Structures are given as structure tokens and as C-alpha cells.
Amino acid sequence: MRQRIAHVDDDPDIRDTxxxxxxxxxxxxxxxxxxxxxxxxxxxxxxVPDLAILxxxxxxxxxxxxxxxxxxxxxxxxxxxxxxxxxxxxxPYFENKSEKWIWIIEKPIEPSGLLSIVHDRxx
Amino acid sequence: MAxxxxxxxxxxxxxxxxxxxxxxxxxxxxxLIDNIRWFTIFRWAVIGALILFQIVALIASDALTKLxxxxxxxWPLVLSVILSAANFAYIYALDFCQPSKFNSPSIxxxxxxxxxxxxLSIVVHNVGSTTTPxxxxxxxxxxxxxxxxxxxxxxxxAIMVSAMYTxxxxxxxxxxxxxxxxxxxxxxxxxxxxxxxxxxxxxxALNTLFFIVWYVVSRLTLVVRKHxxxxxxxxxxxxxxxxxxxxxxxxxTHQLKAPLDAIRSKINLIKGGYxxxxxxxxxEVLTKIxxxxxxxxxxxxxxxxxxxxxxxxRNNDAMEYIDISATIxxxxxxxxxxxxxxxxxxxxxIQNFFARGIPDQxxxxxxxxxxxxxxxxxxxxxxxxxxIVKLPDNSAILTISDHGIGIExxxxxxxxxxxxxxxxxxxxxxxxxxxxxxxxxxxxxNNNLQLKVTSDPGLGTAFSVIFPNIRISAGES
Numbered sequence: 001m002r003q004r005i006a007h008v009d010d011d012p013d014i015r016d017t018x019x020x021x022x023x024x025x026x027x028x029x030x031x032x033x034x035x036x037x038x039x040x041x042x043x044x045x046x047x048v049p050d051l052a053i054l055x056x057x058x059x060x061x062x063x064x065x066x067x068x069x070x071x072x073x074x075x076x077x078x079x080x081x082x083x084x085x086x087x088x089x090x091x092p093y094f095e096n097k098s099e100k101w102i103w104i105i106e107k108p109i110e111p112s113g114l115l116s117i118v119h120d121r122x123x
Numbered sequence: 124m125a126x127x128x129x130x131x132x133x134x135x136x137x138x139x140x141x142x143x144x145x146x147x148x149x150x151x152x153x154x155l156i157d158n159i160r161w162f163t164i165f166r167w168a169v170i171g172a173l174i175l176f177q178i179v180a181l182i183a184s185d186a187l188t189k190l191x192x193x194x195x196x197x198w199p200l201v202l203s204v205i206l207s208a209a210n211f212a213y214i215y216a217l218d219f220c221q222p223s224k225f226n227s228p229s230i231x232x233x234x235x236x237x238x239x240x241x242x243l244s245i246v247v248h249n250v251g252s253t254t255t256p257x258x259x260x261x262x263x264x265x266x267x268x269x270x271x272x273x274x275x276x277x278x279x280x281a282i283m284v285s286a287m288y289t290x291x292x293x294x295x296x297x298x299x300x301x302x303x304x305x306x307x308x309x310x311x312x313x314x315x316x317x318x319x320x321x322x323x324x325x326x327x328a329l330n331t332l333f334f335i336v337w338y339v340v341s342r343l344t345l346v347v348r349k350h351x352x353x354x355x356x357x358x359x360x361x362x363x364x365x366x367x368x369x370x371x372x373x374x375x376t377h378q379l380k381a382p383l384d385a386i387r388s389k390i391n392l393i394k395g396g397y398x399x400x401x402x403x404x405x406x407e408v409l410t411k412i413x414x415x416x417x418x419x420x421x422x423x424x425x426x427x428x429x430x431x432x433x434x435x436x437r438n439n440d441a442m443e444y445i446d447i448s449a450t451i452x453x454x455x456x457x458x459x460x461x462x463x464x465x466x467x468x469x470x471x472x473i474q475n476f477f478a479r480g481i482p483d484q485x486x487x488x489x490x491x492x493x494x495x496x497x498x499x500x501x502x503x504x505x506x507x508x509x510x511i512v513k514l515p516d517n518s519a520i521l522t523i524s525d526h527g528i529g530i531e532x533x534x535x536x537x538x539x540x541x542x543x544x545x546x547x548x549x550x551x552x553x554x555x556x557x558x559x560x561x562x563x564x565x566x567x568x569n570n571n572l573q574l575k576v577t578s579d580p581g582l583g584t585a586f587s588v589i590f591p592n593i594r595i596s597a598g599e600s
Binding site for chain 1: 370383387397416424
């Protein structure tokens with residue numbers, strides 16, 4: 001069964017790029033424009049992903065961060081990665097959480113780097 | 124070889140206003156507890172003075188009598204014992220008893236005031252209520268009450284002081300219902316009636332003075348508290364404005380960088396072969412586009428970092444002891460792609476130490492110095508990082524040296540200026556933002572660090588960071 005990955009980003013070019021790279025390597029990718037769309041989709045158990053790739057600034061300054069907190073509470077086993085233009089500048093927001101649970105990839109997307117982290121998180 | 128030392132003594136513009144929660148009238152428990160401790164220490168000094176007074180009274184009682192001070196008995200010693208016992212009781216109630224309805228800092232301080240005033244009244248009575256300046260010490264209590272409490276509470280203390288002094292005078296001069304008898308026995312001015320007249324003058328004069336002092340000091344305190352409130356509000360507004368400014372800077376950074384990231388992601392998609400084969404010429408063009416995009420991204424991020432560092436200032440609350448070796452390794456790890464691409468070897472020889480600073484700022488400082496050393500090195504060269512720990516004065520010097528293009532003596536004083544470009548540096552690295560060393564400078568200022576730069580054009584540059592007050596391990600000094 002193909003592993004399912006949810007990707008949230010308001011930039012269609014980034015969504016398109018991530019979808020292209022991951023689907024080429026056999027992953028089932030669901031792209032969402034807003035964090036709310038993604039959270040709403042979680043009510044359907046058949047499409048709950050194995051991994052979520054989140055942008056930080058989507059519909060608001062910190063929508064990605066609040067989505068992460070909600071995911072962490074509702075689906076503790078679900079892996080999450082931040083894919084953001086701000087890089088590790090968002091780290092101070094996680095001062096009470098271990099860094100190893102917060103994977104941050106700074107944009108632009110570098111295919112081999114993205115694939116390596118996705119593979120690592122899913123295995 | 125040119126050398127330049129950089130140390131920045133930032134003006135002490137950082138100020139912290141204690142107690143943002145209390146109103147202009149009531150002091151928080153935290154401040155009351157501080158005052159209790161301060162009063163207790165002050166009281167030990169008074170106890171010492173009383174004991175000294177007792178000794179002087181024993182040695183030179185005649186001299187004291189000549190000065191108008193009454194014949195001494197053992198009252199200073201008795202008062203010392205009472206005040207010492209009271210002091211222990213205050214500390215016991217504060218530190219070893221559970222706070223309750225009857226054991227609050229406010230009650231503690233009011234008991235202190237009443238006991239102190241009673242003791243002072245005994246002193247005034249014994250030393251001389253109209254012949255010595257002892258009653259003026261009541262004013263100290265009124266002034267302190269006006270400073271530390273509300274105007275109304277200050278008034279209570281003033282009334283209490285006035286009542287106690289009046290009672291002392293009445294008792295001493297037997298003025299309770301005896302005036303008419305005295306007049307009947309001797310209608311002329313006797314010594315006794317003169318004494319009573321003088322006591323009456325002192326009573327009226329000092330009681331008036333007590334209430335004037337209360338009025339003046341409580342007015343002044345109100346003015347000071349009002350200004351303090353203005354400052355607190357202004358400080359709060361500045362904080363909020365800084366948060367809003369920081370969020371805006373982050374938003375602008377994001378909006379500027381996002382399109383570049385999308386372009387560079389697409390370039391990476393093509394270069395990764397996801398859009399079919401491309402010719403080497405196209406790939407070369409894409410690499411050039413990507414390089415320029417990368418420079419612009421770095422510039423945008425550096426501008427944000429610079430703004431944030433300037434805003435952060437010297438925040439002592441955010442400081443902690445940082446593992447310098449771990450920070451250096453983290454920075455080297457981040458810069459690995461560049462060192463690998465240019466075949467630059469990082470040679471480390473570090474004796475680890477812990478220095479006080481703001482972690483992300485220290486990281487920015489090292490990352491920029493190491494990145495510069497790599498950038499301005501020639502390919503296949505080495506960058507040396509070593510540390511010297513000076514135990515006698517608890518300081519350490521961490522030096523990052525390259526063997527690259529170096530800095531000319533005339534440029535050295537300007538290298539920390541924002542957007543400074545040296546033509547030789549630009550020739551070597553066209554994508555310089557001109558901000559990297561400004562970040563280093565502000566991080567050094569914020570973290571109270573000194574920098575020393577030594578450079579030889581064509582041979583290399585050494586940046587030394589001097590850390591004061593270091594620790595060898597995380598827990599001990």
C-alpha cells in the first residue's frame with residue numbers, strides 16, 4: 001500500500017513541485033491550500049496521512065504551527081515536517097519541544113534532500 | 124599585518140520596571156516581601172546602635188546627662204532584645220510559615236510598623252522627648268510609609284506617630300486632668316508649668332511637622348508613582364510595538380522570499396531531471412539563475428536577522444550558559460555543503476568552555492564569522508578554529524583564522540559597518556550581502572563580547588572573540 005503524505009502550502013508552485021517529486025517516487029500525495037482544509041480532511045479516516053508536510057505561514061502568520069500542535073495532540077504517531085521559507089527562524093516557537101521531533105526544511109525544495117527526510121521520517 | 128580591536132560599550136538603555144501588575148496605589152506581595160527583608164536588615168543596624176548606646180551609657184553616663192539625655196537604665200538592652208526577637212519572628216513568619224489570612228506580607232509589615240513605633244516611643248521617652256532630636260526619628264517612619272504604601276496608609280502611620288508622641292508627652296508631664304489642680308496650688312509660672320508649656324509647644328510643633336511631612340512626601344510619592352506608571356505604560360507600548368514590528372518584518376521577509384523559493388524549487392526540479400533531459404547549456408544558465416536567487420534570499424534573511432538583533436538589544440533575561448564547542452559544531456554542520464563544495468577543511472582545536480549569552484545570537488555570530496572565513500578562503504584551503512581558556516581571569520578567546528584573501532588595513536575599521544563592500548572582497552565573492560559582519564557586531568554588543576581582527580592581505584584573516592566570565596562546565600564556575 002502506498003504511503004500517504006499530506007502537503008499544506010498556499011503557493012501553487014510549491015504544491016505542484018512537492019506533488020511532482022513525491023508522486024514520482026510512489027507516494028500518495030494530498031495537497032491542501034490551507035491548514036483548515038487539511039484539518040477538515042482528517043475527519044475522513046481513509047485519507048489520514050502517514051506524514052504531514054506543513055508550511056508555517058499559510059492563512060495566518062502561525063497557522064502551520066497551530067496545525068502542528070493539533071496534529072501532535074490528535075495523532076501522536078503521525079510524522080510532521082515543516083517546509084518553510086523562514087527556515088530555523090521558527091525554532092524559538094518550539095522551545096519546550098525536543099528538536100528531534102521538529103524537522104524543518106528551508107525552501108527552496110531540493111528534491112534529493114526532501115526525499116531523504118521524507119523517507120527517514122516514514123521509516 | 125593590521126590589527127583592530129572592537130569593543131562596544133553600549134549605553135545602558137535597557138531598563139526593567141519591576142512589578143508591571145500592581146496599581147499605582149497598592150504594592151504587590153513581591154515588593155512588600157522585598158521591603159520586609161530590607162526593613163529587617165535596617166532593624167539589625169538599629170539594634171547594633173542600641174547596644175552601642177547601652178555601652179556608652181554604662182561608660183559615660185555623666186556625659187550623656189550633660190547632653191540632655193536622661194540618666195540611663197537598661198532600656199536600650201531590653202529594646203535590643205525585643206527588636207531582635209521581633210526580627211526573628213518576622214523572618215520566621217515570612218520564610219517558614221504558610222501564608223494565610225493572618226500571615227500575609229501586608230500584616231507582617233504593619234506589625235513591624237506598630238512594634239517599631241512603640242519601641243521608638245520608649246526611646247523618645249527615655250532619651251528625652253523635648254530635649255533631644257529623638258522625636259524626629261518618627262519622621263523617618265512617616266516618610267517610609269508614604270514611599271512604600273498608599274497616601275491613606277501613610278496618613279494612618281502619621282496619626283499613629285502623632286498619637287504616640289502625644290501620649291509620651293502627656294505621661295511625662297502628668298498632663299492628664301492635672302492642669303487645673305496645678306493652677307490652683309500655684310497660679311504663677313512655676314518650673315512645672317514652664318515644663319508643661321514647653322511640652323505643649325513641642326507637641327503642637329512636632330505633630331504639625333508630622334502631618335506636613337506626610338502631606339509633602341505622599342504628594343511627591345504620588346507624582347513619582349504617576350511617572351512610574353507612565354514609564355511602565357510606555358515600556359509596555361514599546362514592547363508591543365517591537366512585537367508588531369518583528370511580525371511585520373517576518374511577514375515581509377516571507378513575502379519577498381517566497382517567490383524566489385518557488386522559482387528556485389522549479390529550477391531544482393528541472394536540474395533533478397523531473398522535467399526530462401536538459402542540455403548542459405540550459406543547466407549552466409539555471410545554475411547561474413539559482414546562484415543569484417540564492418544571494419538574494421540570503422540578503423533578505425540577513426536583513427531580517429539584522430533587524431531582529433537590533434531590536435533584541437542586551438536582554439539579560441534571555442542569557443544562559445552556552446556550550447561553545449557544541450555551538451561551533453552546529454555552525455560547521457550547517458556550513459558543510461559549502462565546505463564540501465569548495466574542498467575547505469575545518470581544523471578544530473578547541474578546549475571547551477561555557478559562556479554566558481543569548482544562544483541564537485551566539486550562533487549567528489559564529490555562523491557568520493565561520494561562513495566569512497570559508498567564503499574568503501581560496502579553494503582547497505583550511506580554516507582553523509582554536510580556543511584559549513584563561514582560568515585566572517575566567518575568560519576565553521576563540522579564534523577563527525583563514526588563509527584567504529585578507530583585509531586591507533584601510534578597510535579594517537569599516538568591516539562592521541552595514542552594507543560595507545570592499546572591492547577586493549566583492550571580486551572574490553559577488554554574492555556578499557554586506558551585512559554578515561554587522562550581524563556579528565550587534566550580536567557581540569548584545570552579548571557583551573569583544574572582537575579582535577588581525578589580517579594580512581593575501582595571507583588571511585583571524586577573528587578572535589573574547590568571552591568574559593566563562594565556566595569550564597555547565598554547572599560550576
